[in-house]
Amino acid sequence: MTRLSWFNTVSLTLGFAFLYIPMIILVVYSFNESKLVTVWAGFSTKWYGELVRNEAFLDAAWVTVKVAVFSSTIATILGTMAALVLVRAGRFLGRTLFSGMIYAPLVMPEVITGLSLLLLFIGIGLDRGILTIVLAHTTFSMCYVSVVVSSRLVSFDRSLEEAALDLGASQAEAFRLVTLPIIAPAVISGWLLAFTLSLDDLVIASFTAGPSATTLPIKIFSAVRLGVSPEINALSTIMIAIVTVGVITASLVTKRAMVRQQQDEQAAIRAG
Amino acid sequence: MGTKVFAPWDDPNAKPLIQFRNVTKRFGEFTAIDDLTLDIFEREFFALLGPSGCGKTTMMRMLAGFEKPTEGQILLAGQDIDPIPPNKRAVNMMFQSYALFPHLTVYENIAFGLRRGNMPKHDLHDRVQEMLRLTRLEKFAGRKPHQISGGQRQRVALARSLAKAPKLLLLDEPLGALDKKLRQDTQFELMDIQEKTGTTFVIVTHDQEEAMTVASRVAVMNDGKLVQVATPDRLYETPNSVYVADFIGDVNIIEGHATATGEETYRIDWGEGREPLTAKSAQPFSAGQACHLAIRPEKVTITAERPTDADNAVQGRVHDIAYLGNLSTYHVELPDGTIIKAQSANTRRIARRSFTWEDTVWLSWTATAGVLLAE
């Protein structure tokens, strides 16, 4: 492999600096002593302490996690079903409408999705709270899940299922014992995607949340609107740390699985 | 005119088009080409033959300018080409993957190189048409590469690399992607086009049959070195090593020790209790020197009775028969387990075949049938 030319080196360095420097600054200033975020006044972890004592934030965080767990789990089930319908069900009445409804939320501006769901909840007299946020998040994240899962299903070798049926498995057993384990990585990444989308969402949650349930992004947004605050920096740092650890762990696990598979294959060749 | 054989490599006054002078190419620790010297002449169809990783592709890429020699020089028409970048060399290459531009039509692919120069529009069109005619692609000029067959793609790649009338055309496994039947037809087409255009062709291949069919000379390579450079017939009849004999065609190799018994005649002792063999060799061997006798299966005769006048005869049992239609190859097992292959033409119907499995037979060959090799 050729080495990088100076042009590529410069563009990669600048590009990744642009992507990461703002976040690094954010993290660094969360340890700032001063209330003024932009003036460095020495190292301190006091804002983390403030954060832990701030019950409004803790409540919001708890609500957010609950919403994310419920909505991503339901969305994964519904999204996997939708993916099966898209890839496997063949023709049925209203198929075009169905696939349209799967893809539309991916490109729909959040303000419109939020507004329309809010108007629905008010129309049917549903009180806004955790339930309504869960319903809203499930609806848009199931579409992401179904896109992820269906791209895996498309490349799935149908003869594996046929082999299972041939060996005496029922349709349900073939799905549970053969199909599901093979598409499981896609289902899991679909769940993770749905979970993150739910944690992240501000706009749709703002429309569908009621006074009884506020999520973390809503809380952060209203605090941030008034300007930068070290407490938010501390909160952001924690969130960034969780995501970074999660993503790196996930990629290490995948990498190790790949290396192990390669080693196994080589061992098999040597042994053969 | 016309009677003179094309063999500039035998003419000491001929000036080579390409000269490799002590060229070495290293990639880090790995030596791909090891102190290699080679001349290639104008109008030659030269084949670089060898297993993958032998350095043949590296040689081609150095000619095209994508790699630079670590040591030594490469001359093109007497000029060192080291400082010339690939886009300025009068050398074009046909890539193994064809590397056709998928976003351009067949016509535009062929015109691509011509458009880099300042060719007038009209001449350019004529040249592209000429190339389309030469490769019989007139009907497909407007198609994109993914809309034509593999054989047609191969011809587009050829037309594109020939369009600029290069001094030297490099072909990297040009027929590798085609199936066997099409490959054979295309080999003759390539030779035809080479003759018509008078361009010097250097072809890289791992297929010995292909190299033998198309090339005027073949260079057999191994581990970054030239093992033998010769015309196809000499390569087959007088290989200079066991490696070449084994690489080109089918061969029996018998190991033994040579002792001179007359002028250019040697006795070969090849094991306890075996009748010694007789072979002629121009190459001298000292008494008792280890040697290899290489005999092509078609030069071994198979008979039921011991032939009276044969220089060499051994007895064995038919172990296996490979029926190839026009030919049959008999694998004959000698009493000690050695297998010797003998080939004979099937001039009769198979039912009347003289030998079958487990028959006891005699194998015989003349003193000049084999080649005696030191290594």
Place this chain on the structure above:
Amino acid sequence: MRRFVLIAIPYAWLLALFLVPFVIVFKISLSDIALAIPPYTPTLRDGFAEFWAGLDFENFVWLTQDDLYWKAYLSSVRIALFSTLLTLLVGYPIAYGMARAPEEWRPTLMMLVILPFWTSFLIRVYAWMGILSNEGLLNQFLLALGVISEPLTILNTNTAVYIGIVYTYLPFMILPIYATLDRMDGSLIEAAEDLGCSRAQAFWLVTIPLSRPGIIAGCFLVFIPVIGEFVIPSLLGGSGTLMIGKVLWEEFFSNRDWPVASAVAVVLLLILVIPIVLFQRNQQKQAEKDT
């Protein structure tokens, strides 16, 4: 039977929570504002005949009459176009560098591009507030270097909005372009050079045309969501930054004018239909080519 259940459950969910809400938005966009709960009229409680008679296009007429709305639509499209172009200019060299990087680096580089995507969008926008403000780090840095003598006003201007958009949407541009460049056969560039192209010509005549599908996909992936963007203009933009997502939000939450907010949403959707259809067609064409 099993097939029916499999289809019916997600179908019913999407109908109830995706399609029906839209019908409601459309219906309310034809209603009038009222001091009631819900704050519009007519509702179905008024009886069907009256309900039907009460619907009109008044709100849409209003949108054309008041400058604010069409200016906001126009400015959203303009900001989206310009920031898409900027994102392309920043993203292409990065994608190109990644595709040319040694093979063993590429998974790591990919992860580095995707990582910000998993972190909160809100936080990534917020990060720029501290950098771009008048006393922010960028101004401190430039003042210290002596490049400027007065702090620049960047936060609460369109410039800040552009920076925010490029920053947050960059992965959407890089990934599809990287995918096409990574798939590209390296011998095509060598073939172009062999046929007489310089490096730059080969890039322009071969690399760019072949990465076009990635460029188009990346541009749509940035352009479409940016039009309806709300968080970036409201945190980084100023009073002069007009974007329709923000207008809709304020119409709903501040003015509590649900019918006008609904009408704004309906028109926004109509504007988005064109790029969405174009995008779908492009993706389909690509998928057909690949098979």
